[in-house]
Amino acid sequence: MTEKNYLALFAKSFNWAGFFLPKNIYNDCSKLYTFCRVLDDLVDEKIELELRIKRFSKIKDVFEKSYKQANDDGILADENEYGSIVNNMITIADNNNIKKIILDDLIEGVSSDLKSKVYLRSVKDLLIYSYRVAGTVGLMMAKILNVNDTRSLKGAIDLGIAMQLTNIARDVIEDKKMNRQYIKSDFENIEATLKLADMFYESSFSSIKNIPIKYRFAIIVARRVYRQIGRKIRKKGDMSNYEKSGKIYVNNFGKIFQTFLSLFDLLILFLKNTEPHQRVREHEIISEDINLDERL
Numbered sequence: 500m501t502e503k504n505y506l507a508l509f510a511k512s513f514n515w516a517g518f519f520l521p522k523n524i525y526n527d528c529s530k531l532y533t534f535c536r537v538l539d540d541l542v543d544e545k546i547e548l549e550l551r552i553k554r555f556s557k558i559k560d561v562f563e564k565s566y567k568q569a570n571d572d573g574i575l576a577d578e579n580e581y582g583s584i585v586n587n588m589i590t591i592a593d594n595n596n597i598k599k600i601i602l603d604d605l606i607e608g609v610s611s612d613l614k615s616k617v618y619l620r621s622v623k624d625l626l627i628y629s630y631r632v633a634g635t636v637g638l639m640m641a642k643i644l645n646v647n648d649t650r651s652l653k654g655a656i657d658l659g660i661a662m663q664l665t666n667i668a669r670d671v672i673e674d675k676k677m678n679r680q681y682i683k684s685d686f687e688n689i690e691a692t693l694k695l696a697d698m699f700y701e702s703s704f705s706s707i708k709n710i711p712i713k714y715r716f717a718i719i720v721a722r723r724v725y726r727q728i729g730r731k732i733r734k735k736g737d738m739s740n741y742e743k744s745g746k747i748y749v750n751n752f753g754k755i756f757q758t759f760l761s762l763f764d765l766l767i768l769f770l771k772n773t774e775p776h777q778r779v780r781e782h783e784i785i786s787e788d789i790n791l792d793e794r795l
Contacts, residue, residue: 654706
């Protein structure tokens, strides 16, 4: 499989924030995103469900075999389809003390979309799903950024969950076409999901203070730019305008403006004390099924 910069191609907001990271860190973040993107693409392919399941099982098998081989004798599996992408992820995990159980959570979360119909029945289901497909990514990103402080790792999970909730609120129509209902497809539930996302964005903020200073601004920018997507959704006002809008995103001028505002966030963060973790109850709900302390 030819390697691409999936971060630059498909994650414009993250790629924008990545400009403020050192090149080696950006490259590792790009490889992490590539692994996640390939998993997503396999699940979302416009082919029969059975074939999607088969193709996803293949990359999962490659991952398991490569991980076992790397741990048994320190040698990664031979190159094959998905080989370089999987091996890059395993190398990053090994170099940054990322536990396999976190990657297992991610794979399980993405694979949960391999159904003829996806329907989340409760806020608990929504939180667990958002942790698996995005909170895990926030946690792995934090590890790449050399974050070891427990409060900051919890904040990284919160930021990942916040971004996923934003995605869900943005993609209600697109998901409905794929027979996936993470939330009810009305504007009231979209706004409620964005309100929940805001709670996680807020919880993530003060924890950024404990991220190494050379990486701090990039995370502040990513947080602010992505949160702006939710604000743009709210401005639609009702379901009719929302449906007419198509894919809602932050344009380049908006990214520049949010980057400028991020300078004030950086100053506020400098003056602010690290606050206790705010989303304790939500983490407890997730931990009823997934032991988050074990992942930290």
